[in-house]
Amino acid sequence: xxxxxxxxxxxxxxxxxxxxxxxxxxxxxxxxxxxxxxxxxxxxxxxxxxxxxxxxxxxxxxxxxxxxxxxxxxxxxxxxxxxxxxxxxxxxxxxxxxxxxxxxxxxxxxxxxxxxxxxxxxxxxxxxxxxxxxxxxxxxxxxxxxxxxxxxxxxxxxxxxxxxxxxxxxxxxxxxxxxxxxxxxxxxxxxxxxxxxxxxxxxxxxxxxxxxxxxxxxxxxxxxxxxxxxxxxxxxxxxxxxxxxx
Numbered sequence: 468x469x470x471x472x473x474x475x476x477x478x479x480x481x482x483x484x485x486x487x488x489x490x491x492x493x494x495x496x497x498x499x500x501x502x503x504x505x506x507x508x509x510x511x512x513x514x515x516x517x518x519x520x521x522x523x524x525x526x527x528x529x530x531x532x533x534x535x536x537x538x539x540x541x542x543x544x545x546x547x548x549x550x551x552x553x554x555x556x557x558x559x560x561x562x563x564x565x566x567x568x569x570x571x572x573x574x575x576x577x578x579x580x581x582x583x584x585x586x587x588x589x590x591x592x593x594x595x596x597x598x599x600x601x602x603x604x605x606x607x608x609x610x611x612x613x614x615x616x617x618x619x620x621x622x623x624x625x626x627x628x629x630x631x632x633x634x635x636x637x638x639x640x641x642x643x644x645x646x647x648x649x650x651x652x653x654x655x656x657x658x659x660x661x662x663x664x665x666x667x668x669x670x671x672x673x674x675x676x677x678x679x680x681x682x683x684x685x686x687x688x689x690x691x692x693x694x695x696x697x698x699x700x701x702x703x704x705x706x707x708x709x710x711x712x713x
Contacts, residue, residue: 475510476625476656479563480530486559494554497522502681508658509673511651515660516667516692517677523660524629528576529556530658531627536574543572569656572625575615613639616646622653632663640665664692 482503487495494500499522515523528538535543612634620626632640640663647657647669661667667674668687676685687693699706 475508475565476567476569477508477530477534477562477658478565479505479507480526481505481561481563483559483561494522494525494556495559497525498679499523499526499677499682500556506675506682507673508656509671510656512647512657512659512669512672514667514669514672514674515658515677516662516674516690521677521679523677524576525554525556527627527629527658527660529554529560530562531574532557533560533562534572534625534627536572536627540574540576542574567623569625570623571621572627573615573620574627575612575631576629613642613646616643620646620650620655622650622655624650624655626650626655626657628657628659628661630661631659632661632666637665644669662692664690664696667692 480503482500482505484504490496490501497520499517503526515527517523532538537543612631631643635643644666651657651671659666667690674685674687674690676683676690
C-alpha cells in the first residue's frame with residue numbers, strides 16, 4: 468500500500484490550545500494533552516500506546532465523538548447512552564480530513580461493549596445479520612468481537628478501537644491482525660489504542676508512545692510493550708524470582 472493508493476479519511480488531529488483555559492484541569496492535565504499540538508495519522512494503521520493514565524483512551528474517544536460516532540461505541544447511527552461520562556475534549560480538537568469520505572465505520576471501546584450488545588438486541592435486532600446472525604450476548608466476548616470485525620466491518624471504513632485485545636486470546640489477536648490487514652488492503656483506516664505487543668506488531672503502521680515526557684513516534688522494537696514481553700519470555704525464571712522475592 469502507498470499513500471497515493473490509499474486515501475486517508477483522517478489526516479491529522481489538531482488541539483486548539485488557544486481555546487483551553489487551563490492545562491491544570493481535566494482532561495487537559497493529561498500528559499498527552501499537555502504535549503499535543505497536532506498528530507498526523509497513518510493512512511492505514513495508527514497506534515496509541517502508553518501507561519495507564521496518559522490519556523490515550525480519552526484522546527481516542529474525542530476523535531470518535533468529533534467524527535460523529537456515539538460516545539459509548541457503535542456506528543454513527545447508534546444513539547444510546549447509559550451514562551454521560553465522555554469528556555468535553557472533542558470540542559477542543561480539529562480533525563483534518565482527506566478528500567474521500569469513509570463508506571462505513573465503527574467506534575469500539577472495550578468498557579462499553581456490553582452496552583452496545585444490549586442496544587443491538589433491544590433496539591435494532593433486525594441488523595443482527597450484520598453481526599454474525601446471532602446476539603452478541605449469546606457469544607463469548609472474543610467471539611462477539613470477531614463477529615463484529617468479520618461481519619460488520621467492511622472496506623473503505625474508518626475504525627477507532629480502544630483496547631481490542633481485552634476480548635481476545637493470543638490466537639484471536641493474530642486472527643484480528645489478519646482481518647485488519649484485509650480491511651487495510653480494502654482502503655480502510657484504523658486508529659487503535661492498545662497494550663498488546665501482538666496487535667502492535669502490525670508492520671505497516673505508526674506507533675505513537677504517549678508518556679509524561681511527550682508523544683514520540685517509535686519503532687516497534689523500541690516500545691516498552693515489545694521489550695518487556697521479550698525479556699520476560701526469554702528470562703522468565705530470573706524475572707519471576709526478582710518480582711516475587713520476599
